[in-house]
Amino acid sequence: MRPFPRLMVAVLLMSSAACEKKSAPASAPSPTPAAASTGGPAAEGPILLGQVGSLTGSEATFGQSAKHGIAMAVREANAAGGVKGRPLAVRVYDSQGRPEEAAQAAMRLINQDKVVVVLGEAASSNSLAMADKAQAAGVPMITPTSTHPDVTRKGDYIFRVCFIDSFQGGVMAKFARDTLQFERVAVLQDNKSAFSVGLADTFREAFVARGGQVPATESYSKGDTDFRAQLTTFKKLKPQALFVPGYYTDVALIARQARELGLAVPLLGGDGWESDRLFELSGGALEGGYYVNHYSVDNPDPRTQDFITRYKAEWKEAPDSVAALAYDAARLAIDAIGRAPDLSGRAVRDALAATRDFPGVGGTINLDAHRDAVKEAVILKVEGETRRFVTTVKP
Known part of the structure; x- marks a missing residue:
């Protein structure tokens, strides 16, 4: 030590x-x-x-x-x-x-x-x-x-x-199923992160409870830089979106590699996405993605x-x-x-x-x-190099 x-x-x-x-x-x-x-x-x-x-x-x-x-x-x-x-x-x-x-x-x-x-x-x-x-x-x-x-x-x-994750995961599951009307969402989680695993678990449970399907869950470990094997598996299964409850550094790289492989579905996530560097690192690959957050600069309060x-x-x-x-x-x-x-x-x-x-x-x-x-929680949408306030969800 x-x-x-x-x-x-x-x-x-x-x-x-x-x-x-x-x-x-x-x-x-x-x-x-x-x-x-x-x-x-x-x-x-x-x-x-x-x-x-x-x-x-x-x-x-x-x-x-x-x-x-x-x-x-x-x-x-x-x-x-x-x-x-x-x-x-x-x-x-x-x-x-x-x-x-x-x-x-x-x-x-x-x-x-x-x-x-x-x-x-x-x-x-x-x-x-x-x-x-x-x-x-x-x-x-x-x-x-x-x-x-x-x-x-x-x-x-x-x-x-x-x-907590049970609320955050439930918010995104409800939004994905009821508002976006997705039926099939795959999950990519960081097995070394208690945050990522917990959020993935609550999302899966809530999404399936609302009638959705999770065709596959794949994993990675913090520090990984190549996600092509997992993304290739997802591409074959043709989900309508990917739920990626990781931190912004990993999420940005995952998004870029997904687009390189032709996997052009929206990515969904949690508050670990929140960083101005998300846009710089993703190079536009997260366009159209959504994530749950605690706060928005667009909140008129x-x-x-x-x-x-x-x-x-x-x-x-x-x-x-x-x-x-x-x-x-x-x-x-x-x-x-x-x-x-x-x-x-x-x-x-x-x-x-x-x-x-x-x-x-x-x-x-x-x-x-x-x-x-x-x-309360908020849903944000990635648009260009910014995030747009979509809605507020109260407990």
């Missing part, structure tokens, strides 16, 4: 007036007798949040977008006076898109940095690895975009601000449009869904810290669990008994 300095990049964001003072950490209560005793957050200086994200690697746009959204939420909170009379800061570690790196980053945030809340990761496989560490230590964790149901099942300290205006002013680009949901996750954490009677893990956890009707920019958030967000 390599030492931490070669594993991750750390960034500390603070208001310019804030200086972190050294103090003995207060002891935080453990959620269970088996939980690790790591000490609690500092009693003075900035209240520290932690983020783990893929700042490098094949899904680097996810980590960078999340970093921007979280930083913006923290700066706005500090401009409004901070929380409990103290400024906020965030420490960021790079997971490189790998579960083992994500888990080690979470441990460092908890044991060394003494963060109050851990934010991240984007990918479900990475969040699953982190959740075990956060739960054992009794430190609340909020994932912005990990949709696999098992993430929050890791324990009562794990939360999310996005909908004033709250959403105000966020987009402020984000553009700060980062000189439109926010994608990862940025929007990371912003919501950070604001949800900040709100809970403000409502909690103290900064212990249990107190902040209980405040998070009590969240109702939180005004997120990606939709109003209510957390259910499983700490999953109950909120």
